Amino acid sequence: MRFLRSLAIALAAMVGLTGAAAAEAPFIIVQSTTSTQNSGLLDAILPQFTEKTGIEVRVVAVGTGQAIKNARNGDGDVLLVHAKPSEEAFVTEGYGVERFDVMYNDFVVVGPASDPAGVAGMTDAVAALRRIAETEAPFASRGDDSGTHKAELRLWDAAGIDAAAASGGWYRETGSGMGATLNLGAAMGAYVLSDRATWISFGNKGDHRVLVDGDTRLFNQYGVILVNPEKHPNVKAAEGQTFVDWLIGTEGQAAIAAYKVDDQQLFFPNAD
Numbered sequence: 001m002r003f004l005r006s007l008a009i010a011l012a013a014m015v016g017l018t019g020a021a022a023a024e025a026p027f028i029i030v031q032s033t034t035s036t037q038n039s040g041l042l043d044a045i046l047p048q049f050t051e052k053t054g055i056e057v058r059v060v061a062v063g064t065g066q067a068i069k070n071a072r073n074g075d076g077d078v079l080l081v082h083a084k085p086s087e088e089a090f091v092t093e094g095y096g097v098e099r100f101d102v103m104y105n106d107f108v109v110v111g112p113a114s115d116p117a118g119v120a121g122m123t124d125a126v127a128a129l130r131r132i133a134e135t136e137a138p139f140a141s142r143g144d145d146s147g148t149h150k151a152e153l154r155l156w157d158a159a160g161i162d163a164a165a166a167s168g169g170w171y172r173e174t175g176s177g178m179g180a181t182l183n184l185g186a187a188m189g190a191y192v193l194s195d196r197a198t199w200i201s202f203g204n205k206g207d208h209r210v211l212v213d214g215d216t217r218l219f220n221q222y223g224v225i226l227v228n229p230e231k232h233p234n235v236k237a238a239e240g241q242t243f244v245d246w247l248i249g250t251e252g253q254a255a256i257a258a259y260k261v262d263d264q265q266l267f268f269p270n271a272d
Helices: 002-024 034-038 041-053 064-072 084-092 125-135 147-159 178-188 196-201 237-248 250-258
Strands: 027-033 056-062 078-081 096-111 139-141 171-173 191-195 209-212 219-227
Touching: 027 034, 027 064, 027 237, 034 041, 034 056, 034 178, 034 196, 041 056, 041 237, 041 250, 056 064, 064 078, 064 084, 064 147, 078 084, 078 237, 084 096, 084 219, 096 125, 096 178, 096 196, 096 237, 096 250, 125 139, 125 147, 125 209, 139 178, 147 191, 178 191, 178 196, 191 196, 219 237, 237 250
Parallel strands: 027 056, 027 078, 139 171, 139 191
Antiparallel strands: 078 219, 096 191, 096 209, 096 219
């Protein structure tokens, strides 16, 4: 009986030590976008950061608008998104410490091979969207306040089109991430504005292909920000800053540049 009691005490102590070790293992929460996750970029580069620093990175992948909202509420240590005006406002309002450019790619308009609006080969994205609206060809929008959705709305505004007024008709809002929206677009033969990285990684293209690209207004910049610990004392500022420094430093930038799918580079590092 004494042996069994001693064994139980020893096992309990081992469990306690294991639990304490797990609790003490450093980790940060990064609020980011579906594009960084769906493209496979984060799965490729985060293990390199963890191996170097011992800090685990737990990613919440949502639309940029939701990621910023979460970070405003203190639900994260670092923000990695792609809507520069919103990011700058996040810092100006005191929720972020400092914003840094990290990388860029571009947006593309993809659509079916039949191309009912006749936009294939166009390099003027605004004119292409205007033509899609005029022909009432189906268009699938994320409709989720993501960085991609914000970019799309800017293009519709430049085209002088109130696409939301056509919601439920030729204009369909999914309220979902990039992958789900591309799936719907492929299923219904609709045009979609996508970041190029997610499009390259997307596996259900069907007969969809890139029809419109090359417009400077399709430039897609990503930024990283440490959430302000003065606003939210729970922020792991030291670990979060370590991640920011790595991401915009030589090693992180090289890891981003090295990530490819089908021999195509998905993101182009441009930290200053």
